[in-house]
Amino acid sequence: MMAIYRDFRPWLLLLVRRRRRFLVGALLVWVTLIAGLALLGLSGWFITASALTGIALALGIPARLDVYVPGGGIRFFALMRTVARYVERLYNHNTVLTLLADLRYRVFGHLTRFDDARLHGERASDWLSRLTADIDTLDNFYLRLLVPPLVALLGVVAVSLFVAIWLPGIALLMAVTLGLLWLVATLLAAAWGFSHSYQQVVDQQSLRRLVVDQVQASAELMSYQTTQWHRTMIATQEQQAFNNQRRLGRKAAFINCLVSVISGLMVVTVVWFASLVFNQQLVTGPVLVMVALIVLGVNEAFIALPASFIKLGASYAAVRRLNALTIDSSSAAPVVMLTEDVDLSIQVNQLSLRYSQTLEPALRCINFQLPAGKRAVITGSSGAGKSSLASVLMGRLKATQGEAVVGGVPTWHLSVESRANHFAMLTQQVDLFDASIAENLRIANPTASDEKLWEVLKAVALDGWVEQLPKGLTTAVGEKGQQLSGGQGRRVALARLMLCSPQVVILDEPFAGVDAATANHLAASLDQWLLNRTVIFFVHQFSSLNPLPGVEYHWHLDAGKLSQCALK
Amino acid sequence: MVTEDTLSLTPRSWLQALAKGERKRLLGSALCGVLAGSQTIVVVVGLAWLIDQLVVDHRSPISLLSIFSLLLGSVLLRAAFQWGHETLSLEASLRIRQRARAQLLDKLSALGPVWLTSQHSGSLANQAVEHIDVLEGYFARFYPQLRITFCLPLLILAVAGWLDYLVALFLLLSAPLIPLFMALVGMGAERLNHDQFVAVSRLSAHFIDRVRGMTTLQLFGCTSAAQQDVWYATDGYRRLSMRTLRLAFLSSAVLEFFSSVAIAVVAMYVGFGLLGYIEYGPSTALTLFSGLAVLLLAPEFFQPLRTLSQHYHDRAAALGAAESVVNILNQPSLVSRHHYMAPRSDRSAIELKAACVAYPSRGQVIGPIDLTIQQGEVVVLSGASGSGKSTLLALLAGFIAPSAGKYRRQESSRYAWLDQQPCLLHGSLIDNLRLAAPEASCEEMFAALHRAGFGPLLTQLPEGLDTLIGERGVGLSGGQAQRLALARVYLSNAPLVLLDEPTAGLDQETEQFVMTALLELAQEGRTLVIATHHPAVIAAAQRHLAFEQGELVEVAS
Incomplete structure (x- = not known):
């Protein structure tokens, strides 16, 4: 665990340098999420309030409902969600590309200190072919692994606090369940898929080497009639890789199911407890509906998390490779100067x-x-x-x-x-x-x-x-x-x-x-x-x-x- | 020689053909997706009814336990269908990729060494590994989701119509817009993907270009300027691409807008209807149940499309990868697919009868050639570089099928191949020897290595035969690699040995050794065909064939 953190650290620090952009980007995603929840919750509140007022009016009981404020609110949140989504995507993409420039600048700086043995060594083709892909993996880190869990966490806090205005007990239940959900979608997914997704990258490299062999040794394979022997080696490697991917895919599917079940159960449970509270007339109907709909919508913040976190191992593999390139190139540069204008033997x-x-x-x-x-x-x-x-x-x-x-x-x-x-x-x-x-x-x-x-x-x-x-x-x-x-x-x-x-x-x-x-x-x-x-x-x-x-x-x-x- | 159906492959037709092989699983996955979606409908409609009962009819929660348990059941059922959806498409994508890769590797074999040496092995490996893996997203996510997007909204529409036909009408009116928006999103996403792809690869190329030229940058002392340059190039690309992204992201905003507006419109309609402000059509019959249900159904109506748009880049990526793979699949094969005809005479190793070689791009390069090589003969081919001796050797080896004329060789006879840059596999010494003889025992390997003069080296290797060599292990010099290749020749016991410039670029000691080894092989009675211009090798041969002005002539020895 500590070793993994240590490998990620230098790159996370690079991201931290852009923390303002990072926080603003996360805030925009959060606003999009909250606007969506508010739209749904307010709509539920409005419909229920209308229904109750309508019934009261039909029964001849004088009742009044201000339709302009909720109506305006609904329109406002609908618009806000659209605009926030657009701005968020634009802004975060800008951040990602800025980070790309930072990352490449840094990696290039390390490479400038390479000597000929490392630049033209036998492994050069290996790292060169993966270099941009590895940097891109790190670049994606921001949008896939840093912003979404932060937004989900902030969403949990906001939603729980909001619900606590009327139903503190249920808000606590929600906070605990959503916190659990957050852990499942991030930490559990990461821990469960780590070795598989790491292995996936390793498998891909082995497969790549075997294919390069097939291409480069094609004359030998054909003349010695050993093509089938080599193809069997490739098939075995591929099967092994696929078995690993199958296990990874099933774990991902299972965690997705788990997230779906937990969030579904939470909706039912919250409605159950809320209805008990409603039965004792401690809360009004419209608020009950609003809470139910917010709980229904909040799982949107969690849906994308497992798919990203289950692949943490692959990001780790990329980081390890980049670290291997950037390590020990920091040795002190030689400083001796030649005297000017002397003929050199x-x-x-x-x-x-x-x-x-x-x-x-x-x-x-x-x-x-x-x-x-x-x-x-x-x-x-x-x-x-x-x-x-x-x-x-x-x-x-x-x-x-x-x-x-x-x-x-x-x-x-x-x-x-x-x-x-x-x-x-x-x-x-x-x-x-x-x-x-x-x-x-x-x-x-x-x-x-x-x-x-x-x-x-x-x-x-x-x-x-x-x-x-x-x-x-x-x-x-x-x-x-x-x-x-x-x-x-x-x-x-x-x-x-x-x-x-x-x-x-x-x-x-x-x-x-x-x-x-x-x-x-x-x-x-x-x-x-x-x-x-x-x-x-x-x-x-x-x-x-x-x-x-x-x-x-x-x-x-x-x-x-x-x-x-x-x-x- | 080449069937037309392979020539006419397009990226789309290839992807379709691949999907056909796993139709059942893919459809099953889509069906599970629709069923999961239908459970979502049950959940939201059930929830609406539950709330209606609680709030309007003031029923106690205990009396509604059955509804609560129905909801629980649906939640669990939905998860089960989701599981089926994901695992089925996962399995389909795994199998499809396995098949696609096998197809590509078969094709690489059929294209043969002559074509492969003209290609960059790294980029071919990219296609066989990364590009095939890129198909995953298309088959595991996009393909089933596209089917779901056609079915699920209809189902939701039906339920909404049963609840309130005005809302259904509203959704229906937006339905013709869905294909429109899909096209819009498609175009947006496609353009975005394409532009991004081009720009990103150009930028990556710029970066790799500078990294590759690091030696020169260091020699001229301008590495820090180049480092600045890398940053400016990436940042310039950022500014440029933000301009196009402003437009391209509109497509996702449109979808967001649609689902938000659907909620807002339905909420207003239902709200006013319940207040009795609207006295038209079904609005008078609205209840909290039907109102709440249609409100919750409205965003679900657009959800499949939103998911699809998230997976759209999978499609673009798959099409891009398919294009590069199909390019290879459409190359005409150079190696004959048929079995070799046996020579007319039992004593000949290879017979050529008016054989010609033509490349698709260059036309006929050599021929017609009549040549019989007897068993046990030592034949040298000479000629200036580019005269055609390598092509003739490739023809003799069967690396390229004659475009006209006949090529006859002893059926299933193994033969040994040695060229000036022997190939080292990424593996152990054992793997590299097994290349010539998969069944060989360790003793045989030791013997072959010793005979090839690799013995002294072997004692230095830390793990003997299991030592990894090449990029991942111990590096071998050119001379050492050639000795290893010679050990392969010994190990294979092949009666026919084809050699392309076996002594070129070797140090004097190894060159001498290889020369002696060749003479030994000849004395063993093996048939040797050597392309060379080494005077000593030519002197030792029984027959000397030379290319002179494009003609193959026999030089009297």
Whole structure:
């Protein structure tokens, strides 16, 4: 119980920051509820009073009933209920969307502190695919799990106090029964469904993994003729998931029945006791009817509660996952700065890297030195450890042993700003954002002028292509740069790099996806831009498609081991 | 090859076909819902009568015990019917989802590896898991509720007509409005859902886009600007969507308005009628009983519709999910559904006779090809990337059925498949080996792993064969994964082995090992077909086929 609360706490605190909106939203829902009850109660009162007056008049007994005040009241409450409902929905939706912005802001903030191991680790696809759904679950928390029970509770208090004006004993009975009902609809439902709804999320993930397996291993499954074997595994998992869902669904149905029975019994019981009181002429007929109708209507506040609370476990699963992402990323950020305007050499001493959960190190005992302002190339096939080495050099990964030192400082200790100012890297997988070409370029330098952008586009031989686009620099590149070919994407990323002025540059496959003529053009531009910078090229292999200008050192990486090669 | 009925599926027709399979339960659930609603009618009418007896006729509560017990009975009965309503639709939705998922998974098998590799496995898994689960709300809630909405108001109308036909007339007059309002609510909800769906997914895409590009944001030191950007994007979306919501929420306000006005109108009418201000039609015959009963029935008349509108988003969500699933179901299958014909000669492993491969989008890519691969042969395929050697290998493997010509292979012969990125299942080492041979014993697995050079690694694994590997467990390097794939080949004992670039991207040590292993397999008398451009592998083969300008030619060795 305490553990669950502790997991929810940071997110609840985020909601608490918007408590005024929260309370106003709850108040509006409450007003809607009360207006509905008042409408029903007043109508009952009015009808009964009319009936009694009518009978009295028919019997010739002088009687009077003011029809204008109750009539106006009925119209007022009918209108109020409609308006309150409309305003409430609008207002609460606004709150939910504000919370969404808060939640995303917070989660994003945690993610900005991730290092490469966590950003590109094997589990990355897992959390990334669930991230927005988990945040949405938390977002729904407000409308489904916080406002309704509060409103129900306030409704109970208001209704009981109102009834207590005439029938204090019955009001007490109502308060106790409705309180019980509230507990059943919230706590009992939550406790009963918790493990099932938590399990439901876990089941869904397992099922998802199995389906991914079926898709990814389809060639193997088909050739070894084991498709049926795998389908049986899926069917077993699915059956287990469905059994769990069936139990959850039945518990939900049972609690709904329970709520229906308790509220029904309460109506009958209240009418029974009220009629006893009426029989002793301690209360008038119209009031009796009014109380009965209010009791009849009050269950509306409870109907939606069990369905939300029985799924508390699913929200908990989402919270746990988000907590796992946001935990231990709060370690103190490194603060060492590099001194300005010093040429930077690279020195790597006895560097080894081993990812957690892997058996063999990705990098083994690597040593090399690259003097400031010189250029080197490191070759190696995919999986040899090039990206890992690049990450360690850039201070984006912590070496298991040894260290990479740039300008006399281990890169892992450098502050983020210092790294961004002095280092630049063209990553193997370039990231373009769903924005215009200009916006993508200006990530590197927000103040760059249009002329400067055209200059770097010219350096990567994309100026002609961008010029003939109808929207020019403002052309959108699409999600993940999908509107561009792979080669174009890399060249935009390269152009982006050329907007900065770093001292150390790492270029991972700068010529991938371009033809020989373009490669030569790029090489010439790079040669100029790389002047006086310390540079390492990472390429798959030497070839005419990889014209590496001014390279003076060559190392080869194979299975995490670095060896020196003669330069051809 | 492809039947037309699968091609013409629409989201609606697919949902209908699914509902048909569970018709009885769904109708039973709707019936229980109507019966529960009828008990509500009994409760409110009984309550009205009880109050009338108490207040007007001054009967003592004790003398009305039978009515009280009737009410209690109805309350319990209503709960029982509610239980039936919920559990029946729950069961129907579970079974429907099971069937829908099986249908989709069957289709994925029929589409085969060639189609599947062109897709994002994560989004396919989304469709098979999340999108199928989204159907729950539609079948468990919306579908039965729609039927209830057609029946229950009629029942209430009948009871109201018996009590006071003017009130019934009033409700009846609003009845033609109900379909109108349903359409209105429908359109409102549909538009709301659609707009929201589009905007929300665009916004989520924006967020995921920034998260995915975190490396680049960090490299350029602009993470805090991006974080601000995330907030502004979401908040901008909020401001934009509030504008559309102002309109869309009107539909729910209209329903609220209707049920409130119904109460108000009936209350005024009954009140004035009882006071004797109205002397028209049945109003003179109004009593507290009939007045109170119609007052309580009026909101119940609109209740099914209000519930329906609450479930309306289930329908929109189901239609959206169905659309994406139907898109897949409508893809033409690539894998042949028929059993393979046996080769003409007993000695051949595979025979191709004027076989062509055509993709729906790209037309014919290779063929016609005549090729016979004898048992025990070692054949290499070479050619530039994109020349068609992978397609030919896929054709030989049966991953894609020939668009023309004949493909013959030994019936039910298992064969082994190895490509440059061997697939690791999310599971233990045992699961990954069972993929090739579900019946294999642990001893056989040990032997196969040792032979594949996985032995030294195995001793390091904390739980031996039960160690989880891949995303949930121990990560394997490319070379280690390839050794595991090789162990699968050994374990399966398949006489025919198809390999797609088995040595590409491996470190030198593993590459050497795989080369030796291939030669061993050949010596065992297995048939090997290898797509490669590795000179040493080509040199070791008996036959060398090469794609040159789109033509398959035999290169003399």
